[in-house]
Each structure stands twice: as C-alpha cells, then as structure tokens.
Amino acid sequence: MDKINWRAETFETVKAFLLEKLNLADVDYCEIRIEDSRDLQIMHQGQALEQVRSNNLFGGNVRALYHGGWGFATFNDLDDLEANLRLACDQAKAAGALVQEQSQLAEVPVVVEDVCPNWTLHPEAVSLDEKVRILGHYQQLVLSYPNIPSCSVFFQERCTTVWFVNSEGTAIRQEKVDTAASVTAHGRKGDVSVSPSVATGSSQGLDHMLNLDQQIKEMCELTQNLLDAPPMKAGVYTVICDPAHTGLFVHEAFGHLSEADDLAKSPGFLKAMSLGRVLGKPILDIYETGEFMHVRGGLIYDDEGVACKRADLVKEGVLVGRLHNRWSAAKLAEEGTVLTGSARAINYIFPPIVRMRNTCIGIGESSFEDMLKDVKLGVYAIGSGGGQTNGEMFNFAAHYAYMIRDGKLAELVRDVKLMGNVFTTLENIDMVGNDLGPFGGGAGGCGKGSQSPLPTGGVCPHIRIQNVILGGVKE
Amino acid sequence: MSLREHLPWGASYELSRVRNQSKTTAFRGNSFESIESADRLNETLRLQHQGKLSIAVSSKPHSSLALLQQAIAALPYGSAHTIPFVGDSPIKELHLEDPDDLTSQQVIEQLSALVADLRALDSRLSVSAGIQSTKTELTLETSLGFNHSYRKTVWGGYAGLELVQGDDKVDLSHAVLNSGPKLNFQEIKDELADLLNYSKEVVDFIPGSYPVIFAPGEVGSIINPVLACVNGMSVARQLSPWADKLGQELLDPRFNLVDDGSLERSVFSVPFDSEGTPTRRNILVQNGSPVGLILDRKTGALLGKESTGNASGGSAPMYHHLQLATGSKTLEELISSVEYGMLIYDTMGSWSGNPYAGIVSGTVALGLKIEKGKIVGRVKDCMFTINAFEHLRQHFIDCSQVAKPAWNHLFPHVLLDEVVISSK
Numbered sequence: 001m002d003k004i005n006w007r008a009e010t011f012e013t014v015k016a017f018l019l020e021k022l023n024l025a026d027v028d029y030c031e032i033r034i035e036d037s038r039d040l041q042i043m044h045q046g047q048a049l050e051q052v053r054s055n056n057l058f059g060g061n062v063r064a065l066y067h068g069g070w071g072f073a074t075f076n077d078l079d080d081l082e083a084n085l086r087l088a089c090d091q092a093k094a095a096g097a098l099v100q101e102q103s104q105l106a107e108v109p110v111v112v113e114d115v116c117p118n119w120t121l122h123p124e125a126v127s128l129d130e131k132v133r134i135l136g137h138y139q140q141l142v143l144s145y146p147n148i149p150s151c152s153v154f155f156q157e158r159c160t161t162v163w164f165v166n167s168e169g170t171a172i173r174q175e176k177v178d179t180a181a182s183v184t185a186h187g188r189k190g191d192v193s194v195s196p197s198v199a200t201g202s203s204q205g206l207d208h209m210l211n212l213d214q215q216i217k218e219m220c221e222l223t224q225n226l227l228d229a230p231p232m233k234a235g236v237y238t239v240i241c242d243p244a245h246t247g248l249f250v251h252e253a254f255g256h257l258s259e260a261d262d263l264a265k266s267p268g269f270l271k272a273m274s275l276g277r278v279l280g281k282p283i284l285d286i287y288e289t290g291e292f293m294h295v296r297g298g299l300i301y302d303d304e305g306v307a308c309k310r311a312d313l314v315k316e317g318v319l320v321g322r323l324h325n326r327w328s329a330a331k332l333a334e335e336g337t338v339l340t341g342s343a344r345a346i347n348y349i350f351p352p353i354v355r356m357r358n359t360c361i362g363i364g365e366s367s368f369e370d371m372l373k374d375v376k377l378g379v380y381a382i383g384s385g386g387g388q389t390n391g392e393m394f395n396f397a398a399h400y401a402y403m404i405r406d407g408k409l410a411e412l413v414r415d416v417k418l419m420g421n422v423f424t425t426l427e428n429i430d431m432v433g434n435d436l437g438p439f440g441g442g443a444g445g446c447g448k449g450s451q452s453p454l455p456t457g458g459v460c461p462h463i464r465i466q467n468v469i470l471g472g473v474k475e
Numbered sequence: 476m477s478l479r480e481h482l483p484w485g486a487s488y489e490l491s492r493v494r495n496q497s498k499t500t501a502f503r504g505n506s507f508e509s510i511e512s513a514d515r516l517n518e519t520l521r522l523q524h525q526g527k528l529s530i531a532v533s534s535k536p537h538s539s540l541a542l543l544q545q546a547i548a549a550l551p552y553g554s555a556h557t558i559p560f561v562g563d564s565p566i567k568e569l570h571l572e573d574p575d576d577l578t579s580q581q582v583i584e585q586l587s588a589l590v591a592d593l594r595a596l597d598s599r600l601s602v603s604a605g606i607q608s609t610k611t612e613l614t615l616e617t618s619l620g621f622n623h624s625y626r627k628t629v630w631g632g633y634a635g636l637e638l639v640q641g642d643d644k645v646d647l648s649h650a651v652l653n654s655g656p657k658l659n660f661q662e663i664k665d666e667l668a669d670l671l672n673y674s675k676e677v678v679d680f681i682p683g684s685y686p687v688i689f690a691p692g693e694v695g696s697i698i699n700p701v702l703a704c705v706n707g708m709s710v711a712r713q714l715s716p717w718a719d720k721l722g723q724e725l726l727d728p729r730f731n732l733v734d735d736g737s738l739e740r741s742v743f744s745v746p747f748d749s750e751g752t753p754t755r756r757n758i759l760v761q762n763g764s765p766v767g768l769i770l771d772r773k774t775g776a777l778l779g780k781e782s783t784g785n786a787s788g789g790s791a792p793m794y795h796h797l798q799l800a801t802g803s804k805t806l807e808e809l810i811s812s813v814e815y816g817m818l819i820y821d822t823m824g825s826w827s828g829n830p831y832a833g834i835v836s837g838t839v840a841l842g843l844k845i846e847k848g849k850i851v852g853r854v855k856d857c858m859f860t861i862n863a864f865e866h867l868r869q870h871f872i873d874c875s876q877v878a879k880p881a882w883n884h885l886f887p888h889v890l891l892d893e894v895v896i897s898s899k
Contacts, residue, residue, distance in 0.1 A: 039532075042552075043790055046712040049554045051790055054545050055532040059515070070509035076516045076534050084514075091510035094579055098507040132552045149713045186714050186831070191864075193716055193831035231834060234682070234860055234897035265504030266601050268639025349513050386827035388838075392644040393856065395824030395838035417824060419838040419858050423642045467899065471836030471858035474684055474895050 006036065006078060011114045014163065015171040021081060022167050027066040027089045028103035031166035032081070033303060034060035035348045037158055040123070042131060044139040044153040049132065059348040060163075062088040065103045069095025072351045106329035106339055108170075108306050115174040115300050117293060120205035123157040123179055131155060134209070138183050138216055145220040147227055150186040154443050155179075157206065162303075170305040177202075178296060178455045181209040182442035183216055187223040194226040194414055196399050199384075199442030201457065203298030222412075226400055229412040232472035238378035238404070239418060239468040240371050245381045245398050246460035247439020251359045251446070252387035252394040253420055254279075254286055258313050258321075259342075259354040259448070260328035262391070269391060272423075273319065275334060280317035280426040285362030287312050288323055290341055292358040295457030296440045301341060303352035308341030314426075325354050346451040356446060359439075359458040364432025371431045371464045378404035379470065381416055384439060395419050417471045425465060433462030478520075478539055479618060483547065486524035487618045489560045490539060491749060491788070493517045494612045500582045501605040502590050510579065519788065522546035523560070527553035558772045561751035563620035569739060569746045571627035572610075573655030582606050585632075589660050593634055596668055604634040608656065613745075621751045629742045632658035636667055638675070645674050645853065647841065652742045652880070670820065670841070678844050678852035680898055686816040686872065687859060687894035688809055688845075691879040694799060694886040696825035696835060700863040701732065703830035705759045705767065707774035707783075708791035714831055716864075717765050724763045725864070727871035729802065732760040734769060736784065736795025743796035743883045750786040754795060757783045763868070769794060798885045802874030809875055809890050811848035817896065818843040818850065818888075819859065833864040839896075857898035866891050 004017045018032050039055035061074040062085045071091025073084040096103075119125075135153045142151040160176045180201035187194045198215045200208045241249055256262075263270045290299035290308030299308045304326050313321050322334075325343035343352035372380075383399030398416040402409045440457025447453060478488055495515045501508045519532045520542040529552070531545035577585075586604050593602045607630070614624035633650035649666040651659045689697055709715035717725065736754035738744050747753050750772050759767045770778070771786035787793035810818065817839070825837030842854040861870075875888040 045708075045790070048556070049552070050556075051530060051554055052549050052552045053530040053532065054549055056538075056541070056545065057532075057534045059534050069507065070511075072509060072511040074513045074515065076514065077536050080514075087512060091512070091579075094583075095507060095510050098583065128549065128552050186712075188713075188716070188831075191716055193714075193829060193833075195829040195831070231832075234858070234895045236897070236899055265603075266637055266639065267504075268599065268601065268637070269644055272639060272642050272644070349515055351509075351511065386824065388823035388827075390644070390646055390823060390840050392642070393823065393838055393840065395827075395858075397824060397827045415828060415832060415834040415836070417828065417836045417858065417860075419824075419856070421856050424856075469856065469858055469897050469899060471860040471897055472895065473834075473860065473862070474893075 004078065011173055015165065018163065018165040019171060021085060022165060024082065024085055025064060025089050025167055027064045027092050029065040029105060029167055030089065031063050031164065032060060033348060034163040035160055037160040039156065039158045042135055042155045044135055046150045047143065049136065052132070057347070061348050063351050064088040064092035066092035067096030068099035068101030068103055071095060074349050104330035105326040108326065108339055110169045111301070111305055112171050115172060117175065117204060117300060119177065121207040123177060123206045124159055126206060138212060141213065141216050142183060142185050142220055145223065147189050148185045148187050148220060148223055152184040152186070155181045155209065156443055164303065164305045166305060172301050172305050174301055177204065179206045179209070180296060180443050183212065185220055185223045187227050189227040192227050194223060196222055196226060197442065201296040201440055201442065201455065202294055203296055204293040222400070225412050226414050229414045231415040232401065232413045232470055233475050234470060234472035235475065236467055236469055238375050238464065238466050240378065240380045240404070240462060240464045242382045242462060243435070243437025243460045244384045244439050246361060246463045247359065247458040248384035248387050248396045250286060250361050250460060251356060251456065251458065252389045252396050253422055253425055254313070255288065255356045255359040256389045257391055257422055258288065258323045260322040260324045260332060261354040263322065264328045264331045275319055277319045278317055279314060279319050280429055282316040283364055283432045284314055284317045284426065284429055286314035286360070287362065288340070288342065288356060288359050290357040292457065292459055295358060295438045295459065296455035297357040297457040299341065299357050302343045303345045304343040306339050306341040306343065308357060311340035311342070323354050323356065325352060328354060344454060346454050350451050353448060353451065355448060355454055356456045359456065361432065361460045361463060363434060363436055363461050365434050366431040367434055368462055371433065371462060372404060373407045375404045375407055379416070380404055380409060381418065386444065392423070393419065393421050415472070419469050425468070428466040429463050430466055431464035435461050478543055481540060481543055482618065483524050486522060487560055489521045489615070489617045489750065491519045492614045495609060497607055497609040499605060499607040500579065500586060502586055503603045504601050505590065505594060518542055520546050522550065523558065524550055526555055526557060528556050528558060529553035556773050557776065559776065560617040560619050561621045562617070566623050566746050567737070567753060569744055571625060571654060571744060573628050575655050577656045585660065589634060589663065592664055593636060593667060596671055597638065599638055601637040602634065606658065607631045615751050617751065623747065623751065625746050627745070628654055630654070630656050630658055632660060632663065634663050634667060636671060638671070643677060645841070647671060647674065654740055654742050673843050673850050674841070674853045676852040677855055680817070680844055680854045680857055680896060682896055682898045684893045684895050686813045686890060686892045688813070688818045688888050688890045690818065690820045690888055691884065691886040692881040693819050693822055694889050695881065695884050696822055696837065697861060697863055697889065698867070699826065699835060700830045700833045701760065701867065702794065705765050705769065706791060707768040707770035707778060709831070710768055711774045711777040716831055721765050725765060726760060726763040726867045728763040729800065730760055730763050730867055730871065731800035733758050733798045734794045734796065735798065738796065741796055748784045748786040749788040750782065752782040752784040752786060754784040794883065796883050796885065799878065799887060800874070801876050801878050801887045803876060804873055806875045806888050809873060809888060810845055810850065813845040813848060816845045817854060818845055822859065833862045834860065835863050836860040857896055860895040861891060866893065
C-alpha cells in the first residue's frame with residue numbers, strides 16, 4: 001500500500017498502512033506519530049476584534065533508536081513518510097555508533113485502540129459566530145468599567161487527531177481537545193498600570209468559557225482597587241497561596257524536578273533527589289496525573305503510547321516517585337518504577353520528552369481561617385502569573401495579593417513575585433488546606449527545552465509556606 | 476496555481492510560504508544523545524474583502540486553494556482592520572545564506588572536542604552541547620504584485636555546564652550564532668571557564684539596595700518595559716504609558732536604543748518583514764527620549780504612520796536586532812567601582828508580569844557578589860527588583876564600552892544603582 005486517503009480510511013486500514021511502513025525500519029525500535037490538527041484563535045484587543053485565525057496543521061515524525069542513539073525526522077507530507085523513516089533510522093545508526101550501548105526502553109503493554117474521550121461541549125459543535133459573540137460580550141463588559149481603556153480577550157482551541165504506532169505493535173488513534181480563554185483588563189490611572197485577568201481552560205470542551213460574567217465583573221472591580229494599591233515590598237514573609245497559585249508553585253517548585261529524563265542525565269542532582277529523601281512535612285502529598293480532563297493537560301495516552309495514570313511523587317513528605325518516559329525508566333531502573341504516561345511532545349515537530357500533565361497537591365485538613373489566624377505579617381498570594389525553575393531554585397508570580405496583618409487580610413498589593421528553593425521551601429509548607437481548586441488556564445502553558453507552551457494544569461488546595469522570599473520595592 | 480482567479484471580486488490577499496529545515500546534533504550529560512532533523516512548512520494567507528480581514532494557516536504543501544476557502548469561511552467574523560498590502564517594489568539584496576556545510580561526522584567531531592575540553596575544566600561537570608543549522612526559505616506574494624523570496628542560513632552552537640555539590644546546583648550556558656558553520660567555540664569555552672571559576676563558592680548576600688551590573692544576556696529583562704512601550708501595538712491599543720510622551724526625556728540621556736534588521740550578514744536580518752516591507756534601522760530611544768516605534772502595516776495604519784518593517788506574522792510587531800549604546804568603562808572598571816553589589820548573568824521569571832507597570836523582578840539564577848571592587852563568589856536564593864522607568868532614569872550609572880551579542884540583542888553590561896535585592 002503506497003498511498004492512503006488519510007481522513008477517509010478506517011482505523012484498521014491506517015493502522016495496517018503505518019505498521020507496514022515500520023517493517024522498513026532496520027533499528028532496535030521505531031515509532032511513527034502523525035498529527036492532524038485544527039486550531040482556531042480569536043483575539044479582541046482594545047475596542048476591536050483583532051484577529052480570527054484558523055490553522056490546519058498536518059505533519060508527522062519518525063523516531064528511531066539504535067544501540068542507544070536516537071534519530072528523529074519530521075515531515076509535512078505523508079508521501080515523505082518512507083524517506084523520513086529511512087532518514088531517522090540512518091541518524092539513529094550514526095548516533096548509536098557513538099553511544100554504543102544496548103538500546104533500553106521500559107516494557108509497556110502493546111495497545112491497539114481508537115480513543116475518543118467524552119466531551120462536555122466539543123469546540124467544533126459551537127459555531128464561530130457564537131464564539132466571536134461570547135468573546136465580544138466579555139470585551140464590552142470589561143470596557144464598560146472606568147479606568148480600563150483597553151482589554152485583551154483571547155480564545156484558542158486545538159482539536160487534534162493523533163496517530164501513534166511503534167515497532168512493538170502498538171497502534172493508537174487518539175482525539176484530543178485543548179481549549180483556553182483569557183480575559184485581561186488593562187487598567188491605567190496616571191502612571192500606574194495593572195493587568196489582572198480571568199483565565200480558564202479544559203481538555204474536554206469549551207463549556208468552561210460560557211459563563212464568565214461574574215468572574216469578569218469581579219476582576220474589573222478588583223482592577224479599580226489595584227490601581228490604588230501599592231506595589232509589594234521586598235522581604236521574607238509567611239505566604240498563603242490560593243489553589244491557582246499553589247498549582248503554579250507545585251509545578252515550578254517540584255514538578256519539573258520530577259522529570260526523570262533530566263535527572264538521568266544529571267548524576268549529581270539525581271543523588272540529591274534520591275527516592276526516600278524527606279522533602280516536606282508528613283502533611284505533604286504531591287501527585288501527577290492525566291485524569292483531570294476539566295483542566296488543561298488531561299490525557300488518555302501519552303506520545304509513546306503509554307496509558308496515563310496517577311504517579312505519586314511525594315507521600316507524607318517523602319520523595320517516592322518520578323515522572324518517566326520509557327528511556328528514563330529503563331535507564332534509572334529504580335525499584336517500583338511505574339510508567340504513568342508522561343512522555344509528551346508539543347507537536348509533531350518535536351520528539352516526546354518527560355512533561356507534566358495535571359500536577360496536584362493532595363487535600364489537607366486546614367481551613368483558610370486556621371491558616372490565617374496566627375500570621376503576624378504575611379501575604380495571601382492569588383492567581384497564577386507564570387513561573388520558571390532551574391531545578392533547585394524557582395520563581396512564581398501571583399496576579400495580586402493581600403497583606404496579612406495580625407491574622408487578618410489587610411491591604412491589596414500588586415506586582416507580586418516569589419521565589420523558593422526546593423530543598424527548603426517544600427519543608428516550609430506547614431499547612432495544607434481542606435479545599436481544592438483548579439490550576440491552569442489561559443493561553444499559556446509549560447515550557448521545557450524549545451517545546452512551549454504545552455497545556456498543563458492541576459487541582460490543588462490552599463497551602464501555607466513559611467519564610468518565602470518576595471521581590472518588591474524597598475521597605 | 477494562481478489564487479487571483481479564485482478570489483472573491485474586490486478581494487485582496489497576501490500569501491507567505493515559509494519552509495524551515497533544521498538539523499540538531501546533541502550531547503547531553505557528557506554523552507552523545509541524538510541527531511534530529513525537522514522539516515516544517517507554513518503557508519499563511521491573509522484575505523481582505525469588504526473591510527474585513529481573516530487569516531488562515533496550513534502546514535500542508537500546495538494548500539493555497541484550501542487556505543483561500545478557509546479564509547473566506549472566516550471572513551464574516553474577520554477583524555475590521557484595513558491593511559494596505561504591499562505592492563510591487565524593489566527589494567535590497569542581503570547576503571543571508573552561507574553555502575558552506577558540515578557533514579554529520581564533522582559536526583560530531585567538533586562537538587566531541589568541545590565536550591572533552593569543557594569536561595577537562597572539572598571532573599564533576601555534566602556537560603551538554605549541540606550544533607543546530609537552520610535553512611529558511613520565505614516567499615511572499617500579494618494580489619498587488621509583490622512577489623519576492625529570500626533564503627537564509629543560521630548556525631548555532633551551545634554548551635551548558637551543570638555542577639552539583641551536595642544540594643547546590645549551578646547551571647552555566649553560552650551560545651554563539653553565525654550565518655555559516657564556522658562557530659566560535661573558543662568564545663564558549665572562555666566564557667564558561669570564567670563563569671565556572673567564579674561560581675564554585677557560594678557566599679552570603681545582605682538584603683538591601685545596591686549597585687548591580689546586568690550582563691548583556693540580562694539587559695533584555697531590565698529594558699523589557701521600554702521595549703513594550705515603544706511597540707506600536709501598545710501605543711495603538713492605549714497600553715503604553717508613553718503613548719503621549721514620545722519625544723520627552725524619560726530615561727537617562729546616555730540611553731540610546733536602535734533596532735536594525737537590515738544589517739549585512741547578520742543572522743537577524745531579513746530583506747523584508749513578513750508583510751513585504753523592507754527592513755531598516757529604527758531609532759527607538761535617542762538621548763533618553765523615546766523617538767520611534769516599531770510598526771507593522773496594521774499598527775502603522777491605526778497610528779497614521781508608515782510601517783517600520785517590523786511585521787512578525789503575529790498580533791504585534793517584533794524587534795529584529797536591538798542595539799543599546801555602549802558606555803565609557805571596561806567591565807573591569809565597572810566591577811572595581813562597586814563597593815558592595817552584584818553582577819547578574821541569569822535570572823528566572825523576570826519576563827513575567829505587566830511590563831507597562833515598569834516593575835521587573837526575578838530570581839537570581841546566576842549572580843556573582845562584588846565586594847570592594849572584586850568578584851568574591853556566587854550568590855543564590857535571592858531576588859532582584861527594579862522599576863525600569865525609574866532606574867533607567869535616576870539610577871543609571873554607566874554601561875561597558877563593549878557590547879556583546881545575546882540572542883537577538885547587542886548589549887553592553889549595564890550598571891544600575893539602588894537595585895533591591897531580597898534574600899533571607
């Protein structure tokens with residue numbers, strides 16, 4: 001079979017076509033991933049509908065492994081599949097000639113499955129007209145407030161059909177959806193400028209963006225207050241994080257550090273992150289999963305054809321697990337390692353690497369009032385404003401914060417950024433809330449290497465952290 | 476196939492085809508890892524009809540007609556901007572392509588030697604390195620008769636060192652770019668050897684406000700609010716607090732900033748931007764006064780100005796190659812002028828936040844403590860904060876007399892006073 005009508009053929013026909021191509025691979029392991037995605041982006045800026053952009057992206061790649069060396073080649077035209085398969089195999093052989101190791105991948109079950117999750121409201125079931133109308137309504141709502149001369153309303157959807165086959169016989173066709181929306185008010189008063197936003201996202205539909213009026217009204221009222229709020233003062237504080245900020249915190253503070261492909265290439269840091277090490281108090285549980293489809297990053301199978309499952313990373317304060325791909329699991333060969341479906345690629349241009357999906361802190365027992373009551377001087381940090389890590393140290397920004405004085409919420413502050421060090425900050429979490437809220441929305445995502453932004457999310461409680469360094473203006 | 480014959484009556488279009496072919500060879504954690512090649516095609520059609528604009532993108536080859544159908548379907552919901560698409564005009568020749576190439580074996584040999592040299596600095600190091608070559612072919616045509624193309628090659632080499640001592644981890648990296656395969660690996664080795672030498676010992680730092688030297692790679696962070704404010708999009712959308720202050724002296728009079736995408740043999744140059752407007756030298760800040768904006772055809776039309784050749788294909792104009800004026804002192808003289816302060820090479824999270832507020836704050840990922848005019852060790856677990864508008868006006872001490880490339884910038888070291896450092 002030389003040609004195939006990609007969209008018209010049955011699962012069995014495409015599977016047979018791709019598996020037949022893999023017979024040409026004269027290497028230790030080979031896989032083909034093909035993606036067909038329909039993207040839509042709608043952007044309102046200021047008073048105007050700035051852009052409606054529809055993208056049809058089609059392409060694929062071949063990844064090959066030989067004697068421990070990897071080859072990888074991408075293509076845009078299915079007619080080029082065979083040539084790129086040979087190219088990836090040749091590259092793997094050249095790499096393998098240098099590496100000269102036995103190719104090792106952790107064993108996983110062979111899967112043959114046509115996967116389509118249960119959508120709440122599939123984005124393609126809602127007309128473009130309706131999407132533009134809803135977003136335009138949000139735009140007008142924001143601009144109806146004083147001191148907000150401009151706003152940005154952004155929506156994006158990506159509906160993707162992904163084919164994955166490998167030389168072990170796995171063949172998966174998976175439908176994926178990622179939707180995200182953000183509404184940002186650009187408030188200005190004199191020289192003071194603030195940009196709070198409402199962000200939302202999902203892996204199962206776009207119902208999350210239908211009823212944002214109340215959240216947007218609250219944001220616009222907050223904007224008025226933020227314009228009169230002072231910037232954060234630099235110092236060391238007790239910090240209570242709301243669930244969205246906790247989500248960002250655990251993603252940056254710990255999630256990246258769990259990615260075993262990096263650790264496998266860093267013997268020194270792997271030793272520092274030995275399984276069994278106590279990183280936090282017994283109240284701290286951290287886990288990773290793909291099961292939360294109502295936030296971004298929900299996933300059924302990863303880009304190595306491995307089923308997504310919950311991975312316990314920290315249990316009662318002790319490091320108990322990592323996120324793996326098949327290579328890192330085999331390389332580290334740690335006792336009790338379970339593959340949990342964490343190999344992800346941002347699109348067909350890239351090979352899968354170890355990435356987060358939904359990163360979560362387990363629910364605790366403390367009420368918000370309990371967290372607040374004995375804080376003499378502290379900060380209640382709200383929202384996820386982006387973060388970054390180098391493994392040991394990390395940075396995470398809040399949308400805004402309230403000062404805490406003598407156990408009570410006090411004045412609003414703006415321009416709030418925090419930092420931590422994984423080996424001290426996790427230990428300083430002294431309370432975990434008895435509530436849960438979502439993290440991960442808006443148009444952003446996670447970056448690693450040159451693969452950004454990848455949709456990720458999580459579900460987290462409030463947490464309280466002692467001795468957090470905050471940037472800010474002079475006391 | 477010509478799109479013209481399928482266009483709705485009275486419609487105009489702009490069609491760009493970009494093909495990027497890259498090859499990356501990488502060592503990671505002291506050992507060889509992979510050879511990867513990527514071939515990426517993007518066709519983008521912008522269609523205007525009856526006062527509406529829509530955009531359609533496809534990665535499928537020969538998809539112009541499908542793109543047109545896609546764009547026509549989205550037209551009723553298109554934005555109500557009128558963009559004057561470019562007509563036929565002469566384009567300046569720029570030499571952006573280097574025909575030289577390296578075989579895979581030559582690339583591997585160069586990288587093997589680089590990794591070996593870097594590992595020799597300290598046996599505890601984990602070394603990563605790579606070489607990437609990218610060939611870009613762009614063709615742009617419009618219904619008004621513009622039809623030009625260019626090719627360019629960019630070669631990049633990088634290396635990273637990771638040193639872990641107990642729980643302490645330091646990451647150092649350096650990259651070089653060239654239009655051809657001759658990459659300056661000696662610069663990478665020298666830079667990393669110097670940084671490693673200063674970074675092995677961790678020292679305390681007392682929180683407070685101090686003079687801080689920002690290395691060229693971090694100057695982009697501290698001037699980010701300036702860049703946001705002279706972007707035509709922010710002015711057109713009333714986001715820039717400088718919208719009605721162009722021409723006023725808002726920064727130190729020694730602050731001069733230029734963007735230039737038209738330099739011969741620069742890896743950041745292109746003969747024309749994504750809309751076909753020729754690139755040029757744009758003076759953005761002169762003697763402390765913002766005097767120019769970067770504009771594409773849409774923001775230009777909104778502001779009643781000509782495009783400056785900075786269209787990016789995205790929703791806002793973008794810079795090509797920023798250059799900040801150098802100062803009067805050597806780096807050594809800047810360091811020796813600091814009684815107690817810091818030299819910051821790398822930060823985390825400085826990019827996040829609202830640039831129009833002027834506040835820039837981030838975790839110091841690689842900072843060296845300066846005491847009595849000398850570097851005495853590495854600082855960790857601290858943050859820096861400035862208000863760029865205030866610090867670049869009132870606390871701008873000097874710049875180094877040599878500028879260095881840092882990605883698409885050519886920046887000197889910049890010394891600011893009163894930078895807030897928070898730590899325990």
